[in-house]
Amino acid sequence: xxxxxxxxxxxxxxxxxxxxxxxxxxxxxxxxxxxxxxxxxxxxxxxxxxxxxxxxxxxxxxxxxxxxxxxxxxxxxxxxxxxxxxxxxxxxxxxxxxxxxxxxxxxxxxxxxxxxxxxxxxxxxxxxxxxxxxxxxxxxxxxxxxxxxxxxxxxxxxxxxxxxxxxxxxxxxxxxxxxxxxxxxxxxxxxxxxxxxxxxxxxxxxxxxxxxxxxxxxxxxxxxxxxxxxxxxxxxxxxxxxxxxxxxxxxxxxxxxxxxxxxxxxxxxxxxxxxxxxxxxxxxxxxxxxxxxxxxxxxxxxxxxxxxxxxxxxxxxxxxxxxxxxxxxxxxxxxxxxxxxxxxxxxxxxxxxxxxxxxxxxxxxxxxxxxxxxxxxxxxxxxxxxxxxxxxxxxxxxxxxxxxxxxxxxxxxxxxxxxxxxxxxxxxxxxxxxxxxxxxxxxxxxxxx
Numbered sequence: 001x002x003x004x005x006x007x008x009x010x011x012x013x014x015x016x017x018x019x020x021x022x023x024x025x026x027x028x029x030x031x032x033x034x035x036x037x038x039x040x041x042x043x044x045x046x047x048x049x050x051x052x053x054x055x056x057x058x059x060x061x062x063x064x065x066x067x068x069x070x071x072x073x074x075x076x077x078x079x080x081x082x083x084x085x086x087x088x089x090x091x092x093x094x095x096x097x098x099x100x101x102x103x104x105x106x107x108x109x110x111x112x113x114x115x116x117x118x119x120x121x122x123x124x125x126x127x128x129x130x131x132x133x134x135x136x137x138x139x140x141x142x143x144x145x146x147x148x149x150x151x152x153x154x155x156x157x158x159x160x161x162x163x164x165x166x167x168x169x170x171x172x173x174x175x176x177x178x179x180x181x182x183x184x185x186x187x188x189x190x191x192x193x194x195x196x197x198x199x200x201x202x203x204x205x206x207x208x209x210x211x212x213x214x215x216x217x218x219x220x221x222x223x224x225x226x227x228x229x230x231x232x233x234x235x236x237x238x239x240x241x242x243x244x245x246x247x248x249x250x251x252x253x254x255x256x257x258x259x260x261x262x263x264x265x266x267x268x269x270x271x272x273x274x275x276x277x278x279x280x281x282x283x284x285x286x287x288x289x290x291x292x293x294x295x296x297x298x299x300x301x302x303x304x305x306x307x308x309x310x311x312x313x314x315x316x317x318x319x320x321x322x323x324x325x326x327x328x329x330x331x332x333x334x335x336x337x338x339x340x341x342x343x344x345x346x347x348x349x350x351x352x353x354x355x356x357x358x359x360x361x362x363x364x365x366x367x368x369x370x371x372x373x374x375x376x377x378x379x380x381x382x383x384x385x386x387x388x389x390x391x392x393x394x395x396x397x398x399x400x401x402x403x404x405x406x407x408x409x410x411x412x413x414x415x416x417x418x419x420x421x422x423x424x425x426x427x428x429x430x431x432x433x434x435x436x437x438x439x440x441x442x443x444x445x446x447x448x449x
Contacts, residue, residue, distance in 0.1 A: 008072040008136075008143055011080075014065060017110040018131045022061045024106060026053075070129060072143050077117065079127050091126050093148060095119040097281050097305065099141045101274040103134070108272065113137040141276075165259035168330060169319055171267075176251060179321035180244030182293050184236075251320045258333055263303075263318060277316050281305050282334050283449035285420040286315060287327060291413065301327045303334060304419075337420055339408045343399030349440045351395045356436070358387035407447060425449040 060083065069080045077091045098118040107113060112131040119126045132140070171179075252269035263277040284304040293299060301319040319330050331337035362380055369377035393413040401408045407426070409419045430446040437443065 008140060011069040011071050012132075012136075014068055014070075014129065015112045015131050015133050015136075017107070017112045019061060019065055020110070021104075021106060021112070021131055022065075023058070026057055026061070070127075072140060072147075074147050077127065077144070079129075089127060091117055091119065093144060096126075096144055096148070097278065098276055099144060101134075101137045101141070101272075102268075103272040105270045107131055115140060165257050165264070167255065168258050168263075168333065169254070169256040169322075169326075171251060171254035171320060175321055176248060176254070177244070179251065179298075180247035181240070182290065182298065182321070183243035183247045184239045247320075251317075254320055256318055256330075263316075263333070265316070265318065275316060277303060277305065277318070279334055283421070283425050285331055285335055285337055287337070287418040287420075289416050289418075294416070297323050299324060299327050301330055331420070335420060335422055336404070336406065338403065338406070339410070339418060339420065340401045340403045343401040343408065343410060346395065346398050346400070347442055348395060349442055350398070351391045353436060353440065353442070354391035354394050355388055358391060359384065362387060409447075421447060421449065 063083045079089045100116045102114045113134045115129040116125045117127040249269045254267035257264045266274045282303045286302040288300040302315045328337045366380045397413045399410045407421045428448045433443045
C-alpha cells in the first residue's frame with residue numbers, strides 16, 4: 001500500500017505485509033509450546049494447540065490489522081487501534097523529537113519499514129507504525145518536519161538523499177570487528193545452558209567424543225575441577241562470540257552525517273536503523289568504556305536527549321568505537337569534550353559505604369548457601385577482600401569537575417561512564433541522603449537536564 005504526502009492526511013492502514021510479518025513473529029511462540037510438551041503427551045494435545053493457534057491467534061492478527069488507522073494532521077499524528085477496546089492516541093507534532101525507521105530482514109525483503117515516534121521528555125516510544133512501505137515512512141518523516149518548520153510544502157526527495165550531508169563518521173569493517181571483541185554478552189550463554197537442561201548429559205559428551213576434542217572430554221570427565229574450568233572457559237568463549245555477532249549485527253555499515261542542525265545515522269545488518277538527532281535536543285554527551293577498551297585507548301561516544309540518568313532511554317550512539325581524539329572531534333559538533341585530568345574525587349567514606357553494601361549482599365547469599373550447603377557457606381568469607389577491592393575501585397574511578405561551561409562526571413570501573421553536561425542545560429539539582437549517609441555526613445547530588 002503506497003501513500004504519497006497528501007494522502008497521509010487521511011486515515012491510512014498499515015501495509016498488507018504487516019500480516020505476514022506478525023504471523024512469522026508469532027511462530028516462535030507456537031514452536032516453544034510444542035517443543036516443551038513432553039514426549040509422552042498425547043498427539044491430540046499438540047493438534048489442539050495448533051488448532052487453537054489457527055482459530056485464535058491468526059484471527060486476532062487480522063483484526064488488529066483491520067482496526068489500525070493512522071493519519072498525519074498539521075498539529076498532531078492520530079493513531080487509532082484496538083480490537084475489543086478502541087484506543088485513540090494523539091501525538092502533538094511539536095513534541096515529536098525523532099522518527100526512527102527500522103527494517104528487519106524480512107521487512108527489507110518485502111520493502112516495508114517500522115516507524116517509531118519518540119517525543120521530548122518521554123522515556124518510551126509514543127507511537128509505532130508496524131509496518132508501512134519504505135516510501136511512506138520517508139514521506140511521513142518529511143511531512144512532520146515540514147509541519148514543524150511551519151512550511152506548506154517540503155520537497156519529497158527520499159530521506160536517504162536528504163540525510164547525506166557532511167559525512168562525519170563511517171565505521172570500517174576492521175574496526176567493526178574490533179569493536180565486537182570488546183563486547184561480552186551473557187544473553188545467549190543463558191539461553192544455551194537453559195536449553196541444555198533438557199538434553200541428556202551423555203548425548204553431549206558423546207557428541208564431543210566423536211571429534212578432535214575426545215582427549216579433552218576424557219580428561220574433563222576424570223577431573224571434576226577441570227570439568228568446571230572447561231565449562232567456564234566455554235561460557236566465556238560463547239559470550240564473546242555472541243557479543244561479537246550482536247555487535248556486528250547492530251553496527252554494520254555504521255554511518256553518521258551532519259545535515260544543518262541535525263545528526264543522521266544509519267546502521268544495521270539484519271535490521272537497518274535510521275535515526276535523526278536534532279542538535280538542539282542534545283542534553284549531554286556520554287562516553288562509555290570498560291577496562292579492556294581503556295587499555296587500548298578505545299571509547300564509545302553517545303548523546304543523551306532525555307536527562308543524564310544512565311538507566312533511562314534516550315541514549316543515541318554516534319560513534320561505536322573511536323579513540324579519544326576522534327571522540328573529541330565528533331563531540332565538537334555538539335559540545336566540547338575536554339574533561340580535565342585528574343578530577344575531584346568524592347569522599348573516601350564512600351569506600352566504607354560501598355563495602356558495607358557488598359558485604360550485606362554476600363551475607364544474604366551466605367544465609368541461602370548455609371541452608372543448602374551448611375559449613376561450606378563459610379567459603380564466602382574469602383570474597384570479603386574482593387569486596388573491599390571493588391569498593392576502592394568504585395571510589396577511585398568516581399570523580400567530577402567543573403571545567404569552563406561543562407560539568408564532567410565520571411563513574412564506574414568495569415562499566416565506566418563519563419558524562420559531559422552543559423551547565424546551561426541543567427534544570428534541577430537534587431540532593432538526598434539515606435540514613436546511613438547522614439550518619440557519615442555524606443550527601444548525593446544528582447544534576448538533571
